[in-house]
Each structure stands twice: as structure tokens, then as C-alpha cells.
Amino acid sequence: MRKQISMLRMIFLIAALAALVACGKGNSDAPLVDSNGKHPANWIGQHGVVAASSASTCTECHGENLTGGIARVGCFSTPQTSFNGFVCHATNPTVNKGCDSCHGTPPNGITAPNRANAHPTHMGLAGVTCGTCHNGAGSGTANHMKATATGGIAGATVSFPDTLKANTITTTFAYDAASGTCSGIICHGGLTTPSWSTGSINAATDCLKCHGQGTAFRTPQFNSFYSGIFPFPTGVVVNLHQFHLISKDPTSTAGALVICTSCHNTDTLATLHFAGLTTSSFEVLPGDTLGGGSTNITSYTPYTSGVPSGHCLNSCHAIRYWIN
Numbered sequence: 231m232r233k234q235i236s237m238l239r240m241i242f243l244i245a246a247l248a249a250l251v252a253c254g255k256g257n258s259d260a261p262l263v264d265s266n267g268k269h270p271a272n273w274i275g276q277h278g279v280v281a282a283s284s285a286s287t288c289t290e291c292h293g294e295n296l297t298g299g300i301a302r303v304g305c306f307s308t309p310q311t312s313f314n315g316f317v318c319h320a321t322n323p324t325v326n327k328g329c330d331s332c333h334g335t336p337p338n339g340i341t342a343p344n345r346a347n348a349h350p351t352h353m354g355l356a357g358v359t360c361g362t363c364h365n366g367a368g369s370g371t372a373n374h375m376k377a378t379a380t381g382g383i384a385g386a387t388v389s390f391p392d393t394l395k396a397n398t399i400t401t402t403f404a405y406d407a408a409s410g411t412c413s414g415i416i417c418h419g420g421l422t423t424p425s426w427s428t429g430s431i432n433a434a435t436d437c438l439k440c441h442g443q444g445t446a447f448r449t450p451q452f453n454s455f456y457s458g459i460f461p462f463p464t465g466v467v468v469n470l471h472q473f474h475l476i477s478k479d480p481t482s483t484a485g486a487l488v489i490c491t492s493c494h495n496t497d498t499l500a501t502l503h504f505a506g507l508t509t510s511s512f513e514v515l516p517g518d519t520l521g522g523g524s525t526n527i528t529s530y531t532p533y534t535s536g537v538p539s540g541h542c543l544n545s546c547h548a549i550r551y552w553i554n
């Protein structure tokens with residue numbers, strides 16, 4: 231009995247669609263659906279453009295309010311969230327046009343596929359575009375707006391151009407959706423990042439989340455810190471970054487250790503730093519980030535080829551030389 235009714239409904243639907251094929255041509259010469267009531271094969275990719283030029287031709291089959299109509303295929307979440315492997319619009323596409331019917335550019339909300347997470351932080355950085363992290367994906371690609379097998383929203387495709395590979399990759403160069411972390415990426419000095427959705431970095435204090443002690447100048451990572459060679463008379467060479475970071479800060483009554491910002495000025499870094507995270511070079515002279523503010527350094531004279539030359543005036547000790 232149920233089968234018969236659905237059979238009858240099917241026949242009615244096909245008949246109704248066949249009648250509509252005749253009038254459902256819109257402004258173009260090509261019919262919107264064939265005699266079986268099917269749109270052309272690559273319709274998913276084209277339908278936005280056709281709808282933009284004649285949205286009224288869609289409502290005759292998809293319903294006045296686009297929730298399904300005679301076609302029984304709604305354009306947004308109700309009645310279904312996916313169709314033929316693609317995620318439908320999250321909201322009414324004639325009300326919120328273009329990308330905004332599903333997500334902001336960049337995403338700016340709290341529900342998929344519009345969860346902002348760390349997008350705002352990253353989009354404010356020089357040289358960063360959607361393609362920096364969604365290389366080969368996004369609108370108009372086969373990787374875009376995919377549904378999962380059960381009709382949910384698949385994770386966004388995250389992939390990076392090779393130019394973002396960190397100098398020495400000991401870990402995977404990729405985004406791991408399970409942990410929400412990136413690794414082997416130049417912007418974070420090759421170190422594994424905090425989670426995209428729950429992690430955070432305080433750029434004024436979390437230097438070690440992106441920088442590591444080097445074994446030679448700009449080695450193993452482009453942004454490793456290593457400079458500062460102190461040639462003891464005996465010929466023993468000490469790395470002054472390493473040496474300072476294990477020493478007590480003489481100006482600290484609490485006996486705290488020297489930290490990055492004892493020498494590198496956070497305020498200066500806030501304006502100069504991150505000018506080119508996506509390149510392998512330093513966009514500003516490292517020496518320009520030293521001294522002033524709450525650092526222990528009053529003035530810094532950069533190293534030149536002469537020895538002795540590079541040194542700082544500071545509140546910790548008398549002049550000593552810093553060779554890069």
C-alpha cells in the first residue's frame with residue numbers, strides 16, 4: 231500500500247516536472263532540466279550564476295521560499311543539509327547572497343561551516359590569503375562544500391603551497407584535522423602549532439612556540455636564534471643566546487632567568503615582527519627589535535665585520551661583545 235502511494239507520488243512528480251520543463255527555461259536557451267527532471271551534469275558549478283541572473287526561474291520547482299517545492303530539493307538546511315555529496319546553503323541564498331549564504335570570507339561565526347576559530351588572527355597578517363592555507367581548494371574547486379557520507383559537513387580542505395615548508399622538516403608538513411594542528415610550516419618556525427580551534431599564542435610572551443635555539447646562524451630553522459658568539463681567550467666559544475637564557479637576570483629581585491624580552495622589545499616587535507611570516511627571510515633587521523621599553527638594554531650597536539664591534543649598553547653588566 232505504502233509502495234503504491236509512493237509510486238503514485240512519483241508518477242505525479244514526473245508528470246508535473248515534465249510540464250514544468252516546457253516553461254522552466256529561464257532566460258537561456260538551454261533547458262534547466264531534461265525530460266527526466268534532471269539538471270545538466272555540471273549543474274552544481276553553474277547554478278549560482280544562472281540563479282543570479284534569473285532567480286525567479288528556480289522558485290517554480292524549488293518552491294517560493296526555496297525550501298523544496300515540487301522538486302523536493304530545498305536550497306538550504308531545511309529540509310536537507312546535503313544533496314548528491316554537496317552541502318547545501320546554510321541560509322537562504324536569495325537573502326544572504328554569494329559566499330555569505332554558507333559562511334563569511336573568512337568564516338566569522340560559531341557553527342559549521344562558518345566557525346571563525348583562528349581565522350581573524352591569521353587574516354590580519356601581511357601576505358596571508360585564503361590560498362595560503364586552502365591551496366587548490368575553495369569556491370569553484372572539486373574540494374569545496376563536500377558532504378560526508380552521512381550528509382554532514384566534511385572538514386575544510388587545508389593544504390599549503392611548498393613555499394611554506396619550514397627549512398628543516400623533521401615532522402609532517404601538513405595540517406592534522408584530528409588535533410587541529412599544523413606542523414613543519416615556515417610561519418611557526420617548523421614547530422607544531424597549538425590547536426586551530428582551542429589553542430592560542432600570545433605573541434608578546436610565547437616566543438618559544440615559534441622560535442628554537444639554533445645550532446648555527448638561521449639553522450635548523452630560518453628563524454632559529456643563534457647569533458652571539460663570545461670568544462673566550464682560551465678559544466672556547468659560547469653561544470650568547472643560549473648562555474643568557476640560562477642565566478639569572480641581575481635586575482630581577484625574584485631571581486628570574488633572562489628571557490627573550492629582556493633584550494627584544496615587545497612593543498617594537500608588535501609593529502615590526504610578522505611583516506613576512508610566509509617568507510624565509512627576516513623582513514626587519516633583528517637588531518632593530520632590541521632595547522628600550524621594558525628591556526634591560528638602553529642602546530644596541532650592531533655587529534660589523536670588525537671585532538670588537540657589536541655590543542649593548544645595559545643594566546646587567548659592563549660592555550661585552552656580541553659577534554653574529
Ligand code: HEC
Pocket residue numbers: 247250251254256262263267268269273274277278280281284285287288289290291292301303313314316
Ligand atoms: C523544472 C523544475 C526545476 C527548475 C526550474 C529548477 N530546478 Fe533545480 N532541481 C530540480 C530537480 C527535480 C532537482 C533534483 C534532481 C537533480 O539533481 O537534477 C533539482 C536539483 C537542484 C540542485 C541540486 C543539484 C545537483 O545536481 O546536485 C540545485 C543546486 C538546483 N536544483 C538549483 C536550481 C537553480 C539555481 C534553479 C534556477 C536557476 C533551478 N534549480 C531550477 C528541478 C528544477
Ligand code: HEC
Pocket residue numbers: 333334335336337341342343344345346349352353358359360361362363364384385386387388405407410426
Ligand atoms: C592560516 C591558515 C588559514 C587561512 C589563511 C584561512 N583558513 Fe580557512 N581554515 C583553516 C583551518 C585550519 C580550518 C579548519 C579545518 C578543519 O579542521 O576542518 C579552516 C576552515 C575553514 C572553513 C570551514 C569552517 C568550519 O566551520 O568548518 C571555511 C569555510 C574556511 N576555512 C574558509 C576560509 C576563507 C574564505 C579564507 C580566506 C578569507 C580562509 N579560510 C583562510 C585555515 C585557514
Ligand code: HEC
Pocket residue numbers: 317318319320328329330331332333335343360364367368369373374375376377383384385386387388
Ligand atoms: C553552498 C554553501 C557554500 C557556499 C555558497 C560557499 N561555500 Fe565555501 N565552504 C562551504 C563548506 C561546507 C565548506 C567546508 C567543507 C568543505 O569545503 O568541504 C567550505 C569551505 C571553504 C573554504 C575552505 C577550503 C575548502 O574548499 O574546503 C574556502 C576557502 C571557501 N569555502 C571559500 C568560499 C568562497 C570564497 C565562497 C564564495 C565565492 C564560498 N566558499 C561559498 C560551503 C559553501
Ligand code: HEC
Pocket residue numbers: 416417418419431432433434435436437438439440441452453490491494496499502503504505506507509510511512513514515516519
Ligand atoms: C607565530 C610565531 C612567532 C612568534 C609567537 C614569535 N615569532 Fe619571532 N619570528 C617568527 C618568524 C616566522 C620569523 C621570521 C620571518 C619574519 O621576519 O617575520 C620571526 C622573526 C623574528 C626576529 C627577526 C626580526 C624579524 O622580525 O624578522 C626576531 C628578533 C624575533 N622573531 C623575535 C621574537 C621574540 C622575541 C618573540 C616573543 C616575544 C617572537 N619572536 C615570537 C615567528 C614568531
Ligand code: HEC
Pocket residue numbers: 437438441447448453454455456457458471474475488489490491492493494515516517518520532533552554
Ligand atoms: C641577551 C640579549 C638577548 C636575549 C635574551 C635574546 N636575544 Fe635574540 N638577539 C639578541 C641580539 C644581540 C641579536 C642580534 C641582533 C643583530 O643581528 O644585530 C639577536 C638576534 C635574534 C634573532 C635573529 C637571528 C639570530 O640568531 O641573530 C632572533 C630570531 C632572536 N634573536 C630571537 C630571540 C628569542 C626568541 C629569544 C628568547 C628565546 C631571544 N632572541 C633572546 C639578543 C638577545
